Amino acid sequence: EAQVTQNPRYLITVTGKKLTVTCSQNMNHEYMSWYRQDPGLGLRQIYYSMNVEVTDKGDVPEGYKVSRKEKRNFPLILESPSPNQTSLYFCASSSLGGTGSQETQYFGPGTRLLVL
Amino acid sequence: QKEVEQNSGPLSVPEGAIASLNCTYSDRGSQSFFWYRQYSGKSPELIMSIYSNGDKEDGRFTAQLNKASQYVSLLIRDSQPSDSATYLCAVNPYFNKFYFGSGTKLNVKP
Numbered sequence: 001e002a003q004v005t006q007n008p009r010y011l012i013t014v015t016g017k018k019l020t021v022t023c024s025q026n027m028n029h030e031y032m033s034w035y036r037q038d039p040g041l042g043l044r045q046i047y048y049s050m051n052v053e054v055t056d057k058g059d060v061p062e063g064y065k066v067s068r069k070e071k072r073n074f075p076l077i078l079e080s081p082s083p084n085q086t087s088l089y090f091c092a093s094s095s096l097g098g099t100g101s102q103e104t105q106y107f108g109p110g111t112r113l114l115v116l
Numbered sequence: 117q118k119e120v121e122q123n124s125g126p127l128s129v130p131e132g133a134i135a136s137l138n139c140t141y142s143d144r145g146s147q148s149f150f151w152y153r154q155y156s157g158k159s160p161e162l163i164m165s166i167y168s169n170g171d172k173e174d175g176r177f178t179a180q181l182n183k184a185s186q187y188v189s190l191l192i193r194d195s196q197p198s199d200s201a202t203y204l205c206a207v208n209p210y211f212n213k214f215y216f217g218s219g220t221k222l223n224v225k226p
Contacts, residue, residue, distance in 0.1 A: 043160070050212060104165055105206075107159040109158075110157075
């Protein structure tokens with residue numbers, strides 16, 4: 001089954017304690033992305049990756065890191081979480097069309113993070 | 117100015133009616149447009165994609181695109197209570213960026 005998986009699904013942590021949220025896709029997609037979703041603000045892009053070892057900042061990258069060592073995995077790292085990073089996080093992946101345009105993005109189930 | 121604007125709603129329609137959801141975007145060069153449905157606490161799922169001016173129909177759903185007016189809409193015919201969700205408009209202005217609206221909440225009343 002084609003899917004994007006994220007772990008953990010729920011996480012409660014304390015300020016400053018490093019954490020990693022994993023994301024994996026089995027569709028051989030080149031493009032992967034992380035979003036956070038907050039009430040009234042919609043989905044905002046944190047980081048994205050066009051392929052292995054190619055990553056770039058989205059609109060709200062502060063406080064986050066990513067890596068893309070393998071095509072299927074795209075972990076999100078919070079080195080020193082703060083309460084303003086409490087949010088619902090989604091990983092997504094898509095293939096790139098022939099003209100370089102995006103095909104449909106497929107989303108993971110989401111990770112709900114609470115930073116105390 | 118936000119990249120993608122949607123009325124947050126809620127939009128309430130009776131069962132069987134047509135629901136009309138609207139979205140405007142700011143980047144005139146945008147080429148790809150998507151409508152996602154998101155149930156509370158769940159991940160977005162694709163409803164429709166549209167790339168050319170005009171209408172695109174898929175079952176009860178019709179997406180409409182007007183690039184000159186920078187306007188995208190989604191019509192849901194014969195609305196069902198199961199259509200009650202938040203609908204997200206997404207725009208892909210260039211290959212590495214996706215912008216989402218904040219979503220319109222739709223309530224379909226039995």
